[in-house]
Amino acid sequence: MALFDYKAYSPDGKSQRGTVEAENQKAARQKLKKQGLSVYEIHEKASVRGEQASSVPFVGNRVSGKDVALMTRQLASLVKANIPLVEALTALVEQVERPALKVVLAQVRQDVNEGISLAKSMLKHPKVFDTIFVNMIEAGESSGTLGLILLRLADLKEAQMRLRSKVISGMTYPALMMGVALILMLAIFTFVIPKLTKVFESMNKPMPPTTKFLIMVSDTLVNYWYLFAIAAFLIVTMFTKYITSKAGKPKWDAFRLKVPVIGPLIRLIAVTRFASTMATLLGSGVPILTAMSISKNLVGNTLIEQAVSNARENITEGQSIAEPLRRSGQFPPLVIHMIAIGEKTGELPDMLKNVAETYEEQVNTRIEGMTTLLEPVMIIGMGGMVGFIVFSIFVPLLDISNIG
Numbered sequence: 001m002a003l004f005d006y007k008a009y010s011p012d013g014k015s016q017r018g019t020v021e022a023e024n025q026k027a028a029r030q031k032l033k034k035q036g037l038s039v040y041e042i043h044e045k046a047s048v049r050g051e052q053a054s055s056v057p058f059v060g061n062r063v064s065g066k067d068v069a070l071m072t073r074q075l076a077s078l079v080k081a082n083i084p085l086v087e088a089l090t091a092l093v094e095q096v097e098r099p100a101l102k103v104v105l106a107q108v109r110q111d112v113n114e115g116i117s118l119a120k121s122m123l124k125h126p127k128v129f130d131t132i133f134v135n136m137i138e139a140g141e142s143s144g145t146l147g148l149i150l151l152r153l154a155d156l157k158e159a160q161m162r163l164r165s166k167v168i169s170g171m172t173y174p175a176l177m178m179g180v181a182l183i184l185m186l187a188i189f190t191f192v193i194p195k196l197t198k199v200f201e202s203m204n205k206p207m208p209p210t211t212k213f214l215i216m217v218s219d220t221l222v223n224y225w226y227l228f229a230i231a232a233f234l235i236v237t238m239f240t241k242y243i244t245s246k247a248g249k250p251k252w253d254a255f256r257l258k259v260p261v262i263g264p265l266i267r268l269i270a271v272t273r274f275a276s277t278m279a280t281l282l283g284s285g286v287p288i289l290t291a292m293s294i295s296k297n298l299v300g301n302t303l304i305e306q307a308v309s310n311a312r313e314n315i316t317e318g319q320s321i322a323e324p325l326r327r328s329g330q331f332p333p334l335v336i337h338m339i340a341i342g343e344k345t346g347e348l349p350d351m352l353k354n355v356a357e358t359y360e361e362q363v364n365t366r367i368e369g370m371t372t373l374l375e376p377v378m379i380i381g382m383g384g385m386v387g388f389i390v391f392s393i394f395v396p397l398l399d400i401s402n403i404g
């Protein structure tokens with residue numbers, strides 16, 4: 001089977017384009033002809049069995065988390081309606097708009113049609129279906145609750161996207177403000193101050209210390225900007241290499257957790273990811289050891305990841321989860337308390353779900369608070385820098401002009 005991009009005229013004479021799946025180009029033309037379309041251009045997109053289908057060379061063709069979440073919810077609806085899996089996948093292939101996802105689903109459908117399980121079929125496409133996705137699908141197939149599992153997967157994907165979107169949107173404005181401030185300062189020091197320096201020199205008058213300092217900074221930037229560029233590149237490269245190294249990453253993660261305001265937010269995000277993932281996996285029938293192995297890789301912090309690993313080792317020895325998490329000091333007392341209650345009552349997935357929902361709200365609240373606070377602080381900071389420059393350059397310039 002292959003996918004073909006086509007351009008055709010509809011019965012009313014309007015031009016339209018789309019994608020059709022068929023054994024070959026001739027079969028594709030016949031299929032479109034039955035739909036009343038007159039094809040004037042058609043070519044093969046990618047063989048659904050080939051390697052090209054899995055590659056996504058262009059950014060615009062990537063499969064996003066939003067695409068996967070929507071597809072998962074649609075598949076859940078079809079499966080819960082007792083539609084055979086192959087037919088459900090066929091409907092998805094025809095319905096999804098993202099070409100890369102369409103090709104991947106066609107491959108998955110082909111494998112399922114040949115007797116391969118859905119989980120193993122999706123395992124061949126790790127860039128689209130991650131470890132959590134595959135493990136939950138496998139649990140749903142083995143337990144006969146695939147429709148329910150797909151709904152939970154869709155909920156999990158959407159929750160992860162909401163959290164990620166909230167963090168990105170909260171950090172975008174401060175980053176934009178800092179970028180604008182940096183560009184503004186560089187423009188002033190590179191273009192404005194050098195011209196005013198010539199004015200001061202032509203007047204041959206004494207300059208205040210602050211003015212001399214700004215002129216010195218401006219001269220340094222103009223004459224040795226390439227040294228600053230090289231130094232910045234080397235610093236960023238070495239710093240990035242260090243914080244991603246085996247020795248540097250734990251130290252960097254520990255430092256981030258101690259930073260005022262930012263540290264508690266990072267911890268909240270990590271706990272939210274852990275709790276939501278664990279709740280979904282355990283509620284879907286994934287074994288607890290497997291669930292913890294998957295969840296620890298999503299927290300985004302080596303210290304919290306180590307705490308989860310220690311808890312997992314305790315479980316293999318027949319002990320509880322809550323105690324090693326408490327000893328680590330990385331999890332808030334409320335989380336430990338709710339996990340302990342969940343273990344005692346046998347309602348751990350529900351307790352973890354409550355933790356995830358509670359902390360997601362806290363993350364939203366803190367990000368909104370930080371954004372609200374940062375706006376006036378950054379405006380005041382920018383105003384202060386501009387005011388200092390005005391005081392140091394333009395005021396002395398006016399004084400000299402008045403004296404003259």
